[in-house]
Amino acid sequence: xxxxxxxxxxxxxxxxxxxxxxxxxxxxxxxxxxxxxxxxxxxxxxxxxxxxxxxxxxxxxxxxxxxxxxxxxxxxxxxxxxxxxxxxxxxxxxxxxxxxxxxxxxxxxxxxxxxxxxxxxxxxxxxxxxxxxxxxxxxxxxxxxxxxxxxxxxxxxxxxxxxxxxxxxxxxxxxxxxxxxxxxxxxxxxxxxxxxxxxxxxxxxxxxxxxxxxxxxxxxxxxxxxxxxxxxxxxxxxxxxxxxxxxxxxxxxxxxxxxxxxxxxxxxxxxxxxxxxxxxxxxxxxxxxxxxxxxxxxxxxxxxxxxxxxxxxxxxxxxxxxxxxxxxxxxxxxxxxxxxxxxxxxxxxxxxxxxxxxxxxxxxxxxxxxxxxxxxxxxxxxxxxxxxxxxxxxxxxxxxxxxxxxx
Amino acid sequence: xxxxxxxxxxxxxxxxxxxxxxxxxxxxxxxxxxxxxxxxxxxxxxxxxxxxxxxxxxxxxxxxxxxxxxxxxxxxxxxxxxxxxxxxxxxxxxxxxxxxxxxxxxxxxxxxxxxxxxxxxxxxxxxxxxxxxxxxxxxxxxxxxxxxxxxxxxxxxxxxxxxxxxxxxxxxxxxxxxxxxxxxxxxxxxxxxxxxxxxxxxxxxxxxxxxxxxxxxxxxxxxxxxxxxxxxxxxxxxxxxxxxxxxxxxxxxxxxxxxxxxxxxxxxxxxxxxxxxxxxxxxxxxxxxxxxxxxxxxxxxxxxxxxxxxxxxxxxxxxxxxxxxxxxxxxxxxxxxxxxxxxxxxxxxxxxxxxxxxxxxxxxxxxxxxxxxxxxxxxxxxxxxxxxxxxxxxxxxxxxxxxxxxx
Numbered sequence: 083x084x085x086x087x088x089x090x091x092x093x094x095x096x097x098x099x100x101x102x103x104x105x106x107x108x109x110x111x112x113x114x115x116x117x118x119x120x121x122x123x124x125x126x127x128x129x130x131x132x133x134x135x136x137x138x139x140x141x142x143x144x145x146x147x148x149x150x151x152x153x154x155x156x157x158x159x160x161x162x163x164x165x166x167x168x169x170x171x172x173x174x175x176x177x178x179x180x181x182x183x184x185x186x187x188x189x190x191x192x193x194x195x196x197x198x199x200x201x202x203x204x205x206x207x208x209x210x211x212x213x214x215x216x217x218x219x220x221x222x223x224x225x226x227x228x229x230x231x232x233x234x235x236x237x238x239x240x241x242x243x244x245x246x247x248x249x250x251x252x253x254x255x256x257x258x259x260x261x262x263x264x265x266x267x268x269x270x271x272x273x274x275x276x277x278x279x280x281x282x283x284x285x286x287x288x289x290x291x292x293x294x295x296x297x298x299x300x301x302x303x304x305x306x307x308x309x310x311x312x313x314x315x316x317x318x319x320x321x322x323x324x325x326x327x328x329x330x331x332x333x334x335x336x337x338x339x340x341x342x343x344x345x346x347x348x349x350x351x352x353x354x355x356x357x358x359x360x361x362x363x364x365x366x367x368x369x370x371x372x373x374x375x376x377x378x379x380x381x382x383x384x385x386x387x388x389x390x391x392x393x394x395x396x397x398x399x400x401x402x403x404x405x406x407x408x409x410x411x412x413x414x415x416x417x418x419x420x421x422x423x424x425x426x427x428x429x430x431x432x433x434x435x436x437x438x439x440x441x442x443x444x445x446x447x448x449x450x451x452x453x454x455x456x457x458x459x460x461x462x463x464x465x466x467x468x469x470x471x472x473x474x475x476x477x478x479x480x481x482x483x484x485x486x487x488x489x
Numbered sequence: 490x491x492x493x494x495x496x497x498x499x500x501x502x503x504x505x506x507x508x509x510x511x512x513x514x515x516x517x518x519x520x521x522x523x524x525x526x527x528x529x530x531x532x533x534x535x536x537x538x539x540x541x542x543x544x545x546x547x548x549x550x551x552x553x554x555x556x557x558x559x560x561x562x563x564x565x566x567x568x569x570x571x572x573x574x575x576x577x578x579x580x581x582x583x584x585x586x587x588x589x590x591x592x593x594x595x596x597x598x599x600x601x602x603x604x605x606x607x608x609x610x611x612x613x614x615x616x617x618x619x620x621x622x623x624x625x626x627x628x629x630x631x632x633x634x635x636x637x638x639x640x641x642x643x644x645x646x647x648x649x650x651x652x653x654x655x656x657x658x659x660x661x662x663x664x665x666x667x668x669x670x671x672x673x674x675x676x677x678x679x680x681x682x683x684x685x686x687x688x689x690x691x692x693x694x695x696x697x698x699x700x701x702x703x704x705x706x707x708x709x710x711x712x713x714x715x716x717x718x719x720x721x722x723x724x725x726x727x728x729x730x731x732x733x734x735x736x737x738x739x740x741x742x743x744x745x746x747x748x749x750x751x752x753x754x755x756x757x758x759x760x761x762x763x764x765x766x767x768x769x770x771x772x773x774x775x776x777x778x779x780x781x782x783x784x785x786x787x788x789x790x791x792x793x794x795x796x797x798x799x800x801x802x803x804x805x806x807x808x809x810x811x812x813x814x815x816x817x818x819x820x821x822x823x824x825x826x827x828x829x830x831x832x833x834x835x836x837x838x839x840x841x842x843x844x845x846x847x848x849x850x851x852x853x854x855x856x857x858x859x860x861x862x863x864x865x866x867x868x869x870x871x872x873x874x875x876x877x878x879x880x881x882x883x884x885x886x887x888x889x890x891x892x893x894x895x896x
Contacts, residue, residue: 283718
């Protein structure tokens with residue numbers, strides 16, 4: 083979805099690499115002293131500066147650990163925490179349903195004696211016989227809702243033998259108003275949902291306790307002997323490019339006041355046209371006009387695009403009798419944007435409301451040719467299905483067109 | 490060790506990256522059709538062309554799977570083969586001792602129910618009750634010896650329930666004469682030991698059976714959702730840079746005759762000087778003169794450097810009464826170089842020969858300030874220790890100087 087932005091601003095991060103650069107596994111870095119030997123110092127700095135600019139996570143007195151995508155960091159955290167606890171039993175890993183479909187797969191694939199997937203956090207009751215890890219995804223994948231820890235306290239005190247891992251992949255102004263700087267023990271972010279460069283495979287964890295960060299680094303050392311330096315250098319440049327758009331650098335950040343309000347996104351989308359085309363059966367007017375996207379700051383661009391897409395989704399689905407879509411959240415103030423808005427989730431979370439109950443993913447595929455992921459993968463019934471809203475503008479246009487055909 | 494080469498030839502691979510490149514996880518590739526969706530087609534092509542040029546591995550009708558270093562591919566192979574077999578018991582993973590110290594750690598860290606490290610392949614007896622995976626490292630890490638499968642056949646027929654994985658990281662003209670194109674079920678290579686760019690974290694597997702390659706790809710998908718595209722693009726350029734040095738491209742390779750013999754390496758090294766300095770106590774003459782390294786073809790450069798280093802090692806250790814070093818192999822013809830030579834292992838594999846038996850790693854550290862890895866990590870006694878010979882030229886000069894102090 084960010085391709086149009088980077089096409090327009092491709093010169094904002096031009097990197098030149100010679101053959102004699104980055105031969106070694108090892109990098110000169112202040113993090114070396116802490117055993118986080120593969121973290122490129124420039125990236126560590128850029129990540130901290132970006133969070134200071136956006137205000138979405140506390141980075142002071144925290145350790146930054148880079149991973150080959152946040153997927154590797156999730157596994158690193160699970161193994162590290164499991165080895166960190168003192169109860170001699172397999173550690174349960176849970177998340178409130180619907181949960182990101184990759185979590186159970188990533189835990190179960192190893193068939194580890196020290197970790198097992200235990201499903202929905204709301205149904206899990208902590209005990210003194212095993213420790214648990216709850217992964218809190220906020221905003222949540224698939225539904226976009228804000229989330230907090232959900233494990234039932236069994237009278238052992240809060241988080242008796244439990245650890246929390248916060249997956250904040252979507253906690254950017256693009257997708258949700260930033261209410262405060264998140265401050266949890268382990269927070270995961272990914273370049274993929276920040277700048278859009280999923281192909282680089284760069285994620286990062288912000289970790290409070292050095293001992294945990296070191297155990298996570300050990301997993302990454304055993305798993306892949308560190309993280310590609312080429313990818314880390316690229317990520318550094320891309321993050322700096324976003325910051326340049328806000329005329330920001332690490333020295334200036336703290337003195338920055340609230341930014342200008344986001345420009346109105348109305349010229350990006352034609353919700354009225356969507357509704358009209360739905361009525362009239364005319365297809366062409368459903369197309370979102372990528373050409374109209376103006377030059378603007380990255381998060382403002384992203385938020386405007388998501389706002390436009392969601393207007394399109396709600397218009398396309400208005401009045402249909404087949405599916406419901408997640409409600410918009412109550413409008414909230416965004417400390418970064420300085421404006422008030424609802425969330426704009428990365429995914430459409432649909433529920434089939436036909437009687438008798440229908441498989442939503444199959445329905446979408448057979449009736450509309452829309453590819454979705456079925457609810458069961460997310461720990462709920464197949465009445466639900468997830469549809470991506472972060473593809474290319476042309477794909478979203480086709481998607482909205484097909485959704486609008488729903489009766 | 491290849492830094493001097495790339496410093497002199499840094500312009501041979503200059504890559505320019507704009508912000509709008511490689512956003513997606515997915516790449517357009519012919520391998521997509523086979524489920525190897527994250528393999529960059531340009532790298533697949535470059536790897537095949539390089540092996541055709543060097544003649545060290547069969548690539549026709551084989552699948553190329555890229556990994557985040559060959560470490561990830563080793564784990565991918567172990568999990569894939571374990572899930573591929575039909576015996577309902579944990580699969581044993583073995584390697585002939587001394588074996589690469591990372592194998593047991595990489596298998597044991599997961600504490601998996603479906604895989605366990607079972608130590609020395611020479612002591613492992615196959616049975617019908619469990620399947621096994623033998624990793625054959627040739628030339629071997631730590632000792633440089635050529636290796637073949639070593640599991641004892643228990644009357645069940647060769648490899649009754651066994652799978653072989655060949656780690657050919659060091660099977661390049663740099664380290665050993667190339668006798669023939671290796672042709673095994675699963676062969677692992679790594680950019681780190683080929684071009685020297687360990688920091689990129691790129692390895693590759695050449696796999697005969699598509700079903701196995703797909704299961705390995707599934708591990709990498711769950712583990713890291715593919716492999717950094719930035720790193721894959723860089724690896725492609727570096728491999729092409731080496732090939733350009735041989736005026737080679739995919740069209741020309743098959744018509745290439747034997748290459749010119751490697752230039753004599755005598756001007757690179759002063760074995761006589763090493764011996765003389767050892768006698769006289771003069772330090773300065775032990776320095777290998779990096780400035781003298783001439784412009785030359787990559788593998789010829791690497792081989793000449795390793796030959797020079799080994800001359801230095803043997804001269805430094807001549808006549809000492811403390812340690813023995815692995816014998817040179819019998820000279821063999823290299824189909825790539827067109828010359829005959831011994832192997833030049835990446836590591837010095839030392840054995841303390843003092844009475845009573847001494848811990849070689851501790852001895853090297855306390856007496857000479859030499860950092861080594863102790864034998865136990867490689868599945869043998871601590872009378873043995875491994876010292877790297879693939880560091881920077883300046884480091885090797887210090888190493889040789891210290892070794893020469895041995896009595």
